Amino acid sequence: MSNEQKTLFSKIIDREIPAEIVHEDEKCIVINDINPKAKVHLLVIPKKPIPTLFDLTPEDKDCMGHMMLLLPQLAQSQGLEGFKTQINTGVTGGQEVFHIHVHLMGNK
Numbered sequence: 026m027s028n029e030q031k032t033l034f035s036k037i038i039d040r041e042i043p044a045e046i047v048h049e050d051e052k053c054i055v056i057n058d059i060n061p062k063a064k065v066h067l068l069v070i071p072k073k074p075i076p077t078l079f080d081l082t083p084e085d086k087d088c089m090g091h092m093m094l095l096l097p098q099l100a101q102s103q104g105l106e107g108f109k110t111q112i113n114t115g116v117t118g119g120q121e122v123f124h125i126h127v128h129l130m131g132n133k
C-alpha cells in the first residue's frame with residue numbers, strides 16, 4: 026500500500042506518526058486520543074485497516090472479539106470503575122478516521 030493510501034492509524038501503527046501507545050499486541054494497538062473527551066480517552070484500533078463496521082467480514086470476528094475482551098482490562102489498568110465505549114460509523118455517524126476504532130472513555 027502506498028503511503029498516501031495509508032490511514033492515519035496505520036501510520037501510527039507503523040511508527041510513521043507519533044502517538045502515546047498504551048498497549049499493543051498482534052491484533053491491535055491502543056493509543057491515547059489526541060483530543061480527549063474524558064480524563065481517560067483511549068482508541069482501540071485493529072492492525073488490519075478495516076474502514077468501517079459496514080466493511081467487516083466473518084474473518085474479522087477474532088480480531089473484533091479480541092478488542093471487546095481487551096476493553097475491561099484496559100479500563101481496569103487505567104483505574105476506571107466504569108467506562109463508555111463508542112464506535113462512530115460513516116460520515117453521518119460522526120466518523121472522521123476511516124479505520125475502525127473503539128473509543129474507550131471514562132473519568133476517575
Ligand code: 5GP
Pocket residue numbers: 033044045056057058059060061068112113119120121122123
Ligand atoms: P472518529 O470521529 O473517527 O470516531 O474519531 C477519531 C478520533 O481520532 C478523534 O477522537 C480524534 O481526536 C482522534 N485523532 C485524530 N487525529 C489523531 C492523531 O493524530 N493522534 C491521535 N492520538 N488521535 C487522533
